[in-house]
Amino acid sequence: MDGIQLLKSQRALVTGASSGIGKAIALGLAKAGAKVIVNYRAGGEKAALVVDEIYDVGGEALAIQADVSSEHEVQEMFRQAVEAWGSIDILVNNAGVQVDAPFHEMTLEQWNTALAVDLTGHFLCSREAVKEFKRRGIVPELSRALGKIIAISSVHDTIPWAGHANYTAAKGGVKMLMKSIAQELAPEGIRVNAVSPGAIKTDINKSVWGNPEGMEGLLKLIPAGRIGEVEDIAKAVVWLASDEADYMTGETLYLDGGMMLYPSFRTGG
Ligand code: NAD
Numbered sequence: 001m002d003g004i005q006l007l008k009s010q011r012a013l014v015t016g017a018s019s020g021i022g023k024a025i026a027l028g029l030a031k032a033g034a035k036v037i038v039n040y041r042a043g044g045e046k047a048a049l050v051v052d053e054i055y056d057v058g059g060e061a062l063a064i065q066a067d068v069s070s071e072h073e074v075q076e077m078f079r080q081a082v083e084a085w086g087s088i089d090i091l092v093n094n095a096g097v098q099v100d101a102p103f104h105e106m107t108l109e110q111w112n113t114a115l116a117v118d119l120t121g122h123f124l125c126s127r128e129a130v131k132e133f134k135r136r137g138i139v140p141e142l143s144r145a146l147g148k149i150i151a152i153s154s155v156h157d158t159i160p161w162a163g164h165a166n167y168t169a170a171k172g173g174v175k176m177l178m179k180s181i182a183q184e185l186a187p188e189g190i191r192v193n194a195v196s197p198g199a200i201k202t203d204i205n206k207s208v209w210g211n212p213e214g215m216e217g218l219l220k221l222i223p224a225g226r227i228g229e230v231e232d233i234a235k236a237v238v239w240l241a242s243d244e245a246d247y248m249t250g251e252t253l254y255l256d257g258g259m260m261l262y263p264s265f266r267t268g269g
Helices: 020-031 044-056 071-085 108-136 165-188 203-209 212-219 230-241
Strands: 011-014 035-040 060-065 090-093 147-152 190-197 252-255
Touching: 011 020, 011 071, 020 035, 020 044, 020 060, 020 090, 020 147, 020 230, 035 044, 035 071, 044 060, 060 071, 071 108, 090 108, 090 230, 108 147, 108 165, 108 190, 147 165, 147 230, 165 190, 190 230, 203 212, 230 252
Parallel strands: 011 035, 011 090, 035 060, 090 147, 147 190, 190 252
Antiparallel strands: none
16 A cells, blocks of 8 residues: 555445556555445456455455446446445446447447447446435545545547547536536535546557557647556546545546647647
8 A cells, every 4th residue: 555545444436447547546546545346347357357456455346247338237236335335435437438430320329339338327327326425424534525426538528529429429428417416416515526538548549559650640639748647547536536625526637638738739820
């Protein structure tokens, strides 16, 4: 365990935590003292490795399978989590997919798949988390908040993205879902925020950074001159989940090396 334990004894659930950003968030929360549910949809071996890594750093974790787009699987996951650890204090909605296609060729199935995971998944998990926060009541020795929800959105909740209309529609929806429930739940002490990554080196975008031309094109979009690392996101999530961010709700942290700064205007315009 390193550093101050900002999240000591809190119980976190991270969706899609067997790879990429979700895995780094699970590890980051564990290092900050939280017990972590490592949710995965398929491939229990990878989730088990994340659980092992968390125990290796002195943390505590449990893998639970569930498809975040399935109402009954999400409800069953929360039932198992509460049975195991008594409650949940932090939810990180990280699971996501890209199902890309030119707009005129996009099938209804491609549209529905992206919306189901990237937006409905946030709704289903957040609703179960809020029910659980309210059932449990405040535990002042754990946190000033009744509960914390963090949405992993994207710079594409704001930047349009050709060929990805379903993904951007879902992420734009996540932004307003986050803000609306933050407004609704703030009086009860539930904080809801988002982290919107720019380009982070994970499997989801390997086809871009995995070849020199792709990486060169990508770096033109990032004023900071580097692709993001998963830890860049995990550190912000730990802070947002902690009482250090107690006065923050309904906000989005864009962690993007400046991608939102219209980089082409540095030399043009
Ligand atoms: P990733 O593919 O490694 O992670 C996505 C995870 O979600 C995987 O573990 C996958 O198995 C899981 N998942 C997919 N469908 C699921 C379902 N129905 N139920 C449960 N889990 C499911 O990619 P990543 O880059 O780590 O993506 C994590 C999040 O970050 C996503 O929401 C993505 O949109 C967002 N994001 C990533 C980037 C980036 O550059 N990598 C940028 C902006 C936003």
